[in-house]
Amino acid sequence: MLSCPDPVTDLWKTGIHPLDPIFAPRSVAVIGATERPGSVGRTVLWNLISHPFGGTVYPINPKRRNVLGIQAFDRIASLPEAPDLAIIAIPASGVPEVVQDCVDAGVKGAIILSAGFKETGAEGIELERQIKAIAQGRLRLIGPNCLGIQNPLTGLNATFASQVARRGNVGFISQSGALCTSILDWSLRENVGFSAFISLGSMLDVGWGDLIDYLGDDPHTHSIVIYMESIGDARAFLSAAREVALSKPIIVIKAGRTEAAAQAAASHTGSLTGSDAVLDAAFRRCGVLRVDHIEELFDTAEVLAKQPRPRGDRLSIITNAGGPGVLATDALIRAGGTLAELSAASAEALNGALPAHWSHHNPIDILGDAEPARFAQALKTILADPDSDGCLVVLTPQAMTDPTKTAQAVVDTWRASGSTQPILASWMGGAEVDEGEDILNRAGIPTYRYPDQAARLFGLLWQHSYALKGLYETPALTTNHGIDRATVATILQVAQTEKRDLLTETESKAVLAAYGIPVVPTQIAATVEEAIAAADTIGYPVVLKLYSHTLTHKTDVGGVQLNLDSSHAVARAFDRILTSVTEKAGAEHFQGVTVQPMIRVDGYELILGSSQDPQFGPVLVFGTGGQLVEVFQDSAIALPPLNSTLARRLMENTLIYKALQGVRGRQAIDLDALEQLLVQFSQLVAEQPAIESIDINPLLASPNGLLSLDARVILRSQDGSSLASSSIPLA
Template sequence: MTTRNLDALFHPGAIALVGASSRPGTIGAVTARNLFEAGFDGPILSVNPKERAIRSALNYHSVGDLPIQVDLAVLTGPPETLPQTIADLGAKGCRAAVLLASSPGSADAALRQRMLDAARPNLMRLLGPSCLGFISTGPRINASYAHLMPRKGDVAFLSQSAALATAVLDWAEGRGVGFSHVASLGDKADIDFGDLLDHLAMDSATRAIVLYVESITDARKFMSAGRIAARAKPVIVIKAGRSAAGAQAAVSHTGRLAGADAVYDAAFRRAGMLRVYDLRELFEAVTTLASGIRLNGERLAILTNSGGAGVLATDALEQTPGRLAELAPETFAKLDRVLPNGWSRTNPVALAADAPPKRYADGVTALLEDPGSDAVLVLNCPTALTDSAEAADAVVEALAQRPRAPVLTCWLGNQAAANARRHLAARRLPTYDTPDEAVRAFGHLVSYQRNQTMLMETPPARSFDEPDRDKAKQVVDAVIGAGRSVLTEVEAKAVLAAYDIPVVETRTAASPAEAADLAAAFGGPVALKILSDDIIHKSEAGGVRLDLRTPAQVEEAAELMLAAVRERMPQARLEGFTVQRMVRRQRAVELIAGIANDETFGPVVLFGEGGTAVEVIADRAVALPPLNGRLAREMMERTRIYRRLVGYRDRPAADLDAVATTLVKISELMGDLPQIGELDINPLLVDENGVIALDARIVVHPSASRGTERFAIKPFPTILSRHIVLSDGQEVLLRPIRPEDEPALGDMVRRSDPRDVRMRFLGSLKDFPHLMAARLSQIDYDREMALVTVAETGEILGVVRIIADPDNEAAEYAIMVRSDMKGRGLGYRLMNEILDYAQERGLARIFGDVLRENLPMLHLAQDLGFKVRPGGDDPTVVRVDLNLADRIHTVTSAGDAS
């Protein structure tokens, strides 16, 4: 369940308070005061079996006595009374309840389930239990026991902690920060972050969303809702429990390195959210992002009347993802004309302490026009020579014709700067108390811009063929069938090779003599390693010898290795040795790449610096699958080792595309083989000539899940890809759309008749901009589906899509066939394919809006069983609607429409 009946929480017609009280100091009394005094313009009815009146309003002794239907109920009673109260309210038509009572706790899971069971027959939504309550400033609802009613604003605050919610309300009141809604989620028995993000994404009263997160319950719902919300407005999150230990029981390096907080960080980044780390920073970020400023880059120009303040800002910039702008010669020329001789002639641009207001205006104007600058920070230190407020007014006036110009301000001081800050804030110019706060705000803008770009950036086209999935599955199934959980090195490399990940040839030997024979067959220096399921890190056990040049050396080394390993690990079962050719790459870098499993978000991909000291170095980045080439590169860029990979001095750059491709293949591998719990490639050697895996370890277990069910983000559904034949005999590939299809999608639109384009988009479309194309090609497969037909040339011939509501009940469809492909049965086939998919997914209804003049589409819809209904306010549009339970599937070809 997601947004269903949440309107009863945000916009109730009537509210009931069950457990209201007149006894001072009780939750029932405080909540009654808040509800009655907030100003809600609908009925508020109190329920208490022992009271005659609450706050001079008639009280009712039971839910059954309520004279009218209430949409929202607030419950303050003891936990054991909740299930029956919820059932009684549901029977009276109540659709949402806020549970302020204490949680039944983990010791009484049955009681919690009884609450959910009581709510289910009437689809009643529950917020809590153990929550502070719910506040909505627009309709003046204060269904909480908070100590104050926040002022009205446009920021929604969702908190898992009741105590922290009250602290934030108090903090915000003292700083004049207002809220649109405040929701305390408590134990999240029903309503969770995903539900509220889905609702708030479409809420016109909310310009930014703030989350205080302790844990996520449904990762896939959170990621789907979070990505939708973050596309619409800034979402800022603070996560508690950053020090949580990683998977201590993990067998692999990857599992130990992928700590829980790193995975949460990766999830927030992937969803397009901005993560902050303390409450002060949280509201700085809200102020900054809610201002509407958006950046095109990460370069900052600084204008200041104090050289010292400029140095502080420059130092602070080193700790952010931003960098100092290099000013263009034409900018220096402009500044020479408006600044006195002897100005700093560098960035930061230092004005004299006696700089008049006009100098600020001229300086900020010149810096905003600089082609190498993406934002300007204006700093002012109070002096007895000029008026700080007049300097602020000059900046405001200079920006009067530049709404949402990328300008941040910092007026230092207290009494002297107070008026200036008020003037700046009144014009919605972000202003900060200190240079480091201002620079940190710039860093927030840069990070947010990066995350948003990553959310919408078109990845490069796939440059590799489909893997041999059957071969990899056979290896894994054989290991599980033998009762083992760890693949041998040879088996692990066979799985990698099936996905075309380069591996060094490796063979197994049962004895030292056999190892010597293999070395002779290789005919050159070899590496010798112990073979044992019980030994995780072979080098620590004395189980690795390198650069052995003769068979005799190999045999001797094997004998010594057996003795050393038996002494250090006497309980280990030894199966023999692996022998592999020594790989000599003088300038190669050792990397680690692999798979770990997170309890909340499922499988994750890890990348970083490899080698024997991998856990000591701990240079790694974590990302949620599925990956594409762009996401893989971004992941690599977040590590320290990346600086070496791009080349330096006489070292050429490594083959970064080969590394990124390997990460993408690993991402696909874990989707195809849910039995894989952990995977290490360490070391993965890379230089300018490509990559090669020297060692690999894979941990498997029997899996009841199907493929990608455990993924937090549903990946490309390969199972839906197949070839189909059109009515004219042409064979085309039918598959789900990929993010990298954006160019081909744009080409299809450009090659279509303008009238057909207008029919598809319900209006003229002169251009097909990147953001629109990205939104149509980068879909959430958990909420949407778009099927494309692709010719052998790679051209997209037609596309059909559905977008489901968060409750997965109804979906809107759209279809377009390239103009020159009409009349070949393609449109009819696409509609049947998407309707088949919708039925298999469990959707109940499909609908679409069609222009009245689009008669071919209307005829096609009617042939497929759609009913035609009025389209609402627009007389040129009608709505077609199909109840999938009534659908009769037909395979006869018909004329196409788009």
């Protein structure tokens, strides 16, 4: 065994946490320690003893009396004490027995570096099942198939990486060990430091939720960045992220957006990646910022740590060259931001301070001969402008430009202003601007080599700020007044008794109406005579639709007849539907027709629905509806339940939202009423776990009101094969 010097006096964690034995161990056993060059066991042991962490190291090798000059032991039970942490680096087949030894010895934490588990198939899955059963409630595990962990604050290097992370305030978690080593190498070059550096592997036990919770409590961690391939326990992730994101930014790059990438991730981790669109919705719901590029992970973490969050999406750009301002503008708009409009006061101030030929609009081109004082005056004006939510200062090195003095002028102006706007800088060039960049960075102003990169970062900052507002704003959910749960229970019970998974259109509309969602009046008719009588009662013109216990897509079998203005038209339509359904599907699928008024309202056809996601449970969808819903593909996704704030954001994430506010002379619809309808619908979805999916298409939205013209409800299969068990509580 080898005892290392005392750890740093400021221990990483205080108090007792189940993961403390892994991240702040007083003793570590290396199971599979060896002197074989290039082996994982040798590398891990060497890393532990060559980077003292303040604890004792025990090599475990039944065939050797010492390893690398340190006394070795044949098994965990032979040690003079129960180590806090066991690092397991042996073939997968032997891991269950070793985990049992660890549990018996009282070890509290383990890292399984070994590969060869669920990613290899049935045999590996069985090994994982055994390990989980042995460790359950007694031993916390990281891995398997991981690189290990580093705690730069204590010096612990429990990995087989060749380098050690610098100390810093970023907590980094990755499912990919190879990506960890690449990030580690990059971070040393870029002088990025970490409070924790974690390779998570296949998440047999410790998952995202555990680590986000742990780093959220760590005072040394200011931001958390994540490389994710699969989410694992979605409930644990969302619960932890939602709480921690209020105080520390969580930035994620999630692989597997495309089908091919998702398949590659699944083969790598052995885990389902889940629907990418649903994952996006989940991230927004819990305040997690998703980025698409690795460099954005750390750029975003840096700027969130250094600068305040923007109040809005309006960016002011100050530049001494027109071209970079245009590039920044393009990137800003693509990232969801907008150019700030100069206030009258700002325009007047700039006219008095700048040459006559300045741009007179944003981007604010102060011309190529701008000296530091001109930059400072423009920045002072913008930082005082209430119509600006952030500022980007761009400098290109020209013959008349002093990048170093200009940087100092920017810093001095920013500090003197007391502004709460975030400020970013792009000092374009190479060696000539290095000193100026250093001045800005030391002052806490993030710098970027290119202005479009900085503008994208502002867009990400605004996205993050906007998402967090949804966490802080928690208006009450809709009241229960008027909800007729008894009717819904009766309808569902009848269908289940009849062993039907599909509700009829009439039943589906009754379920919606029970939750206060307006539906078009509908009568059932089993015969021509009943159809004519119903039409006479409703009033012409009417619509006839197939009434079936088994068919969902009526149009596909000729089951819809529109604009019927007489009893003769109704009779002919009834016969046409019966004949068409019989020919295309079979007479057994025809139980009659429904008769409804023909709605002649000029409005927008929307779609509102729900489905079950394997990981997140019920998911809501809203967007442009009608027969061309698949063509337009304009929809947004959210997780239930919704409150008014979240319902409005669901609408805002669609293209149709702008039209609903009134365009080209058309009146706006009642957006508050639509917002309330979305809340009521989400409550229905959250409260009725027997429902597998709901499809309202179209939901007609007009200045006269909202009306569900067609609806379909499918129940969960009664054989128990439904996708997800329940919604995740996020309210």
